[in-house]
Amino acid sequence: MKALILAGGFATRLWPLTIDKAKPLLPIANKAIISHIVDKIPKDVPIIVSTNAIFSNDFKVWRELYKERDIEIFVEDADSDSGKKGALRAVGLVIETYKINEELLTIGGDNVFDFDFAKMLEMTGGKPTLAAFDVKDLEEAKKYGIVVANGSIITNFEEKPEAPRSTLAGTCCYYFPANTLSHIVKTSFEMPDKLGAIFTSFLEHGFEPRVFPFDGYWNDIGSFRAYVETHVAMGEASVPEKFLAIELGNSFEGVNYIDPSCEIRDSKIKDSIILQNTIIVNCDIHSSIIDKNCEFHNLELYQEIVKKDVVLFNEF
Known part of the structure; x- marks a missing residue:
């Protein structure tokens, strides 16, 4: 297994704070957001951090904190928000570049959560799996990719539905078994910026995706408000x-x-x-x-x- 952390965005909604710094390197509870993620990944799993040309040196400096971990920095050639390849294409590019043919754990570098990856990996059954958080409110659910499931089996996935059929929000935490990777690469050319929608494609192509619902805390640091809320919730x-x-x-x-x-x-x-x-x-x-x-x-x-x-x- 390998783990991929997606850290290639330019976080324009947090400007001016993130004009010259990567959002995953912002502090939460006395360490960088990305450090919270790394600390939850099993220590024997090699990690690839995908970032852009502007912030690559900052991530190389950060990596010095983890000399005991196998962490590689992969640099996309994007140097502006308009030059980004898209989140799903970023995954496909890493799969192609490293010729990955094993299980791939993929996490958004701006997600803060407190579940245990080991528990998620125990329940996948070798099927593509996403971690999901119950936002408990249908109006709030309109902001997210929403999972409809029968037990742990996903039956439907919709991006920001006008009439949500559940309140189970898909997070940017995914398990991809080896037999899905070629499909991910192919699909990444067709919809390069629709990472969550890969689960709709999995449904359409018979991959039988699963959901791992978790309790506790989760936030996607996509705004000033979310950053401050997470700082208060996770800090001391x-x-x-x-x-x-x-x-x-x-x-x-x-x-x-x-x-x-x-x-x-x-x-x-x-x-x-x-x-x-x-x-x-x-x-x-x-x-x-x-x-x-x-x-x-x-x-x-x-x-x-x-x-x-x-x-x-x-x-x-």
């Missing part, structure tokens, strides 16, 4: 001790990620993410994401994304 209420000194006059609520290189004084911080080398003085920051090398004085921020290198002084 702790900040580096250096920011807690009484003489600094800071207070912290909820779940915060603050890089140790920052400087914070006389400020209130709640449910926020603050990246490297940022200076914050006399500010109230709530549910916001602040990129590196910023400096703020006497400001209030609520549900804001701030790009890197911004300096703002509010004179009383």
Whole structure:
């Protein structure tokens, strides 16, 4: 078996935060999103990370954290969102390039979840399988690819249906047995950007796909709101001790990620993410994401994304 993590997108919905950084490398609960995924993959399974030409060096730096793991970085030649090959074509390209002829576990690099891959692999029966999460609301189900199943056997799969027949949302976590890989490659030319729809094709061609429903937590980090929600849900209420000194006059609520290189004084911080080398003085920051090398004085921020290198002084 091999594992493939798809990390080739440009995350335009999270700009300006992701203009110059890959979404899977953003921090959640004190480590990169992609690290949460790698830590759940069985240690004896080799991993391929598929990314684009812009972020390839960043992933090579990240890989140094996992010297004991067999991780290879595969680089697509895309250097912009318009040049992407599409998620399904990215899978097909990896299969072709590495001549994969064994089981393939495939995961979207912006998915955060807490189920055990080993349990999923136990129930596949050698059939293509997707992990699915019950969103428990028909209106919410309209946003996702929805699975209709008889027990573990998928009977229908629809992308963002207007009238959902279930609330079981397909996540970007898939098991592909070896006998499906040539079909995936062929189909990836026909619908290169419709990864989930491969399960509709599996149904049409008699591959008898399965579903692995799981409880717990799942989110697809596709928006500012989803990123902050996941940060709060998965993180812990702790900040580096250096920011807690009484003489600094800071207070912290909820779940915060603050890089140790920052400087914070006389400020209130709640449910926020603050990246490297940022200076914050006399500010109230709530549910916001602040990129590196910023400096703020006497400001209030609520549900804001701030790009890197911004300096703002509010004179009383």
